[in-house]
Amino acid sequence: MTRSLTCIYFEDNADARLILEMIFPINDMILLVYEDSSIFFDKINCVEGEIACFILDIHISPHSGFEMLKMLRSKKEYHDIPIIALTASVTKDEVDLLRNAGFSGAMSKPVDVALFPQVVLRILEGENIWAIG
Amino acid sequence: MLQNLDLGKIKHFLSHTTLFSDLRHIDDQIYESESILKTSLPVLAIITFVLLLSVILTGQNQYTTLVLISLSLLFVEYILATRGYVIIASYAVSLTPAVMISYSYANYIDFNDEISLFFAFWLAIFFSALFLPRIHYLISLIITFVIIIFTLQVIEGFTIAHYIENFDLIFSFVLVVMFATALFFGRHLMANLLLIEIDKKNKANIALIEKSKSIEKARSEAETASKNKSMFLASVSHELRTPLNGIINFSGFVKSGKFGDVAPQHTHMLERIHDSGYELLKLINNVLDSSKIASDSFVLFYEDDVIIDDLFDGFDQVQNFKFNNSLGQAIADADISFALRGIDEAYPLLNLDADRIRQALFEVLMLCFYYTTSGSVCVDVSQSASNRLSIRIEDSSGDILNSITPDLFDLKNLTTGEIVFHIGLGLSIAKEIIELHGGTIDYLHGPKGNIFQIELPVFKERLS
Numbered sequence: 001m002t003r004s005l006t007c008i009y010f011e012d013n014a015d016a017r018l019i020l021e022m023i024f025p026i027n028d029m030i031l032l033v034y035e036d037s038s039i040f041f042d043k044i045n046c047v048e049g050e051i052a053c054f055i056l057d058i059h060i061s062p063h064s065g066f067e068m069l070k071m072l073r074s075k076k077e078y079h080d081i082p083i084i085a086l087t088a089s090v091t092k093d094e095v096d097l098l099r100n101a102g103f104s105g106a107m108s109k110p111v112d113v114a115l116f117p118q119v120v121l122r123i124l125e126g127e128n129i130w131a132i133g
Numbered sequence: 134m135l136q137n138l139d140l141g142k143i144k145h146f147l148s149h150t151t152l153f154s155d156l157r158h159i160d161d162q163i164y165e166s167e168s169i170l171k172t173s174l175p176v177l178a179i180i181t182f183v184l185l186l187s188v189i190l191t192g193q194n195q196y197t198t199l200v201l202i203s204l205s206l207l208f209v210e211y212i213l214a215t216r217g218y219v220i221i222a223s224y225a226v227s228l229t230p231a232v233m234i235s236y237s238y239a240n241y242i243d244f245n246d247e248i249s250l251f252f253a254f255w256l257a258i259f260f261s262a263l264f265l266p267r268i269h270y271l272i273s274l275i276i277t278f279v280i281i282i283f284t285l286q287v288i289e290g291f292t293i294a295h296y297i298e299n300f301d302l303i304f305s306f307v308l309v310v311m312f313a314t315a316l317f318f319g320r321h322l323m324a325n326l327l328l329i330e331i332d333k334k335n336k337a338n339i340a341l342i343e344k345s346k347s348i349e350k351a352r353s354e355a356e357t358a359s360k361n362k363s364m365f366l367a368s369v370s371h372e373l374r375t376p377l378n379g380i381i382n383f384s385g386f387v388k389s390g391k392f393g394d395v396a397p398q399h400t401h402m403l404e405r406i407h408d409s410g411y412e413l414l415k416l417i418n419n420v421l422d423s424s425k426i427a428s429d430s431f432v433l434f435y436e437d438d439v440i441i442d443d444l445f446d447g448f449d450q451v452q453n454f455k456f457n458n459s460l461g462q463a464i465a466d467a468d469i470s471f472a473l474r475g476i477d478e479a480y481p482l483l484n485l486d487a488d489r490i491r492q493a494l495f496e497v498l499m500l501c502f503y504y505t506t507s508g509s510v511c512v513d514v515s516q517s518a519s520n521r522l523s524i525r526i527e528d529s530s531g532d533i534l535n536s537i538t539p540d541l542f543d544l545k546n547l548t549t550g551e552i553v554f555h556i557g558l559g560l561s562i563a564k565e566i567i568e569l570h571g572g573t574i575d576y577l578h579g580p581k582g583n584i585f586q587i588e589l590p591v592f593k594e595r596l597s
Contacts, residue, residue, distance in 0.1 A: 015379035022386055059371070088374035091367045091421065092432065110378040110414060113385065 005029040005052040007120070008044055010037050010068065011086070012060045019111055020055070026117040037063040041071070044078070053082040053124060058089065058098075066101055073102060082123050086111070090132050098130075105129040359428050366424045370417050377417075381410035419558040426565045433486040433569050438593070441480040441514070441522075444487055448473050448494075448512065458506050468507045475514035483522065485570055485591040493566040496559035497526050497574075497585050504530035505582065521572070522589040530582035541576050 007029050011017045017033050024031035029052050034043055037060050044051065054072065058065035065085055072078040082104035087094065090108045098106045105123040107116065108131065119131050386392060388403040395403065425431040458467050494512075501510045508529025517523040534541065542564040567574045572589035 013375060013378075015383070016375070019378060019382045019386075022382075022391065088371040088378070089367060090370065090374070090418075091363070092425070092430065094367070109374050110381045110410070113382055 004049040006047055006049050007031050007053050007055060008047065008051060009033045009055040009086075010035075010040065010060055010065075011055075011057040012036055013057070016057070016086070016109065016111070019113070020116075023111070023113055023116050026120055029120075036061065037068055040068060041075075051078070051081055053084060053104075053120065054078075055084045055086050055120075058085055058087040066097075069101055069103060084120065084123055095130055095132050099128075106132060108132045363424055363428055363430075366421055370421050373417050374414070377410050377414055381407060381414070384410065416558075419562060422562045422565075423558055426562065431565060431569070433489055433566075435484055436487055437482075437484055439483040439485060439487050441476050441483065444483065444485075444490060445473060445476050445512075445514070457503070459503055460506050462506075464502060467505075469502065469505055470509045472509065472511045473514070474511065478514075478516070480516060480522070481592040483591045484593045485589065486566075489566045490570070490589070490591075493563035493574075493587075494524065494526075496563040497587075499559060501526060501528035501530065501583060501585075504528065504533050506530075508581070516592070517588060519588075520590075520592055522591050524587040524589070526583075526585040526587070527579060528582040532578065532582070534576075534578070534583055542574065 005028060007024070007026075009017070009020055009031055011020070011033065012035055014035075017035065020031055021033065032047060034040065040063065054068075056065035056068055060068075063071070065087070069083055069085075072081070072083060083102075085098045085103045085106040086109065087098070087106060088109040095106065105119065105128050107119055107129075112131070115131060119129050123129055384403050384406040387395060388400065388407060422431065457463055458469070460467070464471070498510065498512070505528045510526070510528045513525040513527070515523045515525075542560050564574050567587055567589065570589055570591060572587060572591070574588075575586045577584040577586060
């Protein structure tokens with residue numbers, strides 16, 4: 001049985017979730033969406049297949065994107081998986097915070113549906129991309 | 134009270150004067166003098182009374198007037214000093230007793246009036262010099278000696294024997310006591326004058342500190358207001374972008390047929406929803422950029438080795454620009470031609486923030502297209518004689534912008550109406566971007582319409 005690549009997306013906004021569901025799959029990568037960040041370790045531990053990346057909304061509860069990033073980076077099994085921020089906050093201060101916190105990249109909302117797959121793939125290849133604008 | 138003042142300078146000055154050169158603890162001396170001065174007038178009154186009594190008892194009535202005049206003058210000096218006329222009082226303190234003493238001495242030894250005044254004048258200078266730096270004191274001492282010798286020896290034929298014969302114990306006592314009193318009083322008066330000056334300066338310092346605190350408070354409030362404004366705008370931006378994500382993308386999905394075929398009559402409306410979403414997004418971005426410009430936090434991210442083609446990539450497909458003119462026509466629908474000339478030439482590599490320069494060029498182009506309902510919009514690129522990237526954007530919009538040209542790039546000087554007509558935010562941002570690159574943007578009104586001349590010092594050879 002082939003193990004599929006999964007991108008896990010935490011997002012509390014229904015429209016944003018639906019838009020990313022419309023964009024995926026990207027190549028063979030499927031999207032798994034969660035609408036809040038409660039017991040998120042329990043959620044991701046249940047994921048079958050290889051986790052390719054995490055896409056985190058920053059303003060999500062109960063754990064913000066920053067808190068989830070910190071917890072994911074502290075776990076050996078998730079430490080090296082790319083984590084992408086998806087945010088509607090586009091000020092330089094906010095982007096600096098994302099960069100300094102240790103995100104692998106960031107994209108702004110509204111999502112550019114044409115650009116989105118390319119950015120995700122490049123981040124998966126190891127680039128740090130800050131597609132904010 | 135004195136901690137805010139530079140007492141070091143005062144000490145330094147005093148240590149160079151003849152009279153105060155022995156002062157080692159001027160701070161204490163100044164404080165001490167305050168209490169001394171409070172009792173100095175009664176003390177002086179007692180001394181004067183003793184003098185008066187002594188001259189009356191000894192029949193030397195000619196000195197009574199002298200003593201009273203001296204006392205009156207010293208009193209006036211005190212009043213002057215306490216009212217803040219420091220310099221006048223200082224001179225008076227030293228000059229008055231000196232004049233009186235030397236005049237009386239000159240009279241006592243029977244000089245004529247003119248000689249007495251002359252003699253008194255030079256003696257007064259001698260005494261005054263006590264309050265001056267040492268070099269003045271030495272000079273005045275030498276001059277005084279010369280004058281005295283000249284006066285006594287040459288004019289009056291004075292001899293040592295003559296002086297000894299006329300020696301008067303009471304008169305000598307009067308002179309010594311008056312001189313000592315004047316010196317004592319003068320010394321402490323000077324100290325008190327310093328205290329008054331220090332107090333004045335201190336009050337001025339306190340006022341300055343208060344003013345400084347008030348300025349600091351105002352600055353802090355302005356910073357807080359600016360920060361709050363930025364936070365508010367960032368928050369508004371976040372809140373507006375979230376629903377725009379749905380508007381732009383869902384209309385895009387429907388328009389592209391992801392949810393099935395779209396009736397032709399609906400396509401245009403879907404496009405308008407989609408494009409309006411982008412226009413709103415651009416407006417939000419411009420508001421944020423304006424806020425950054427206002428708070429001096431607008432920064433560039435320079436890229437190395439940018440080729441000219443990258444800077445103008447996509448410009449030839451002008452119909453893809455989401456520009457509409459003032460009649461609401463898209464570029465493709467209006468009778469407007471577009472030309473991009475000069476980018477085929479060989480240019481050195483560029484060092485600039487390409488995204489921001491493109492943003493600036495788009496802002497200017499959007500303005501030109503907005504006001505052009507027919508004719509052309511042309512972009513001419515060249516390398517100027519001063520080794521700058523020169524971009525000239527010209528349209529055929531007529532003279533519609535002519536009335537507002539002086540403040541075209543200055544957001545705060547534009548009226549609300551002008552800002553509404555796409556001029557304000559975009560052009561002020563374009564100007565900021567170009568000026569942050571060290572360049573210039575000028576507006577000219579040509580025979581056909583608007584001309585924007587942009588000069589950018591962005592060629593890499595020039596920078597390195």
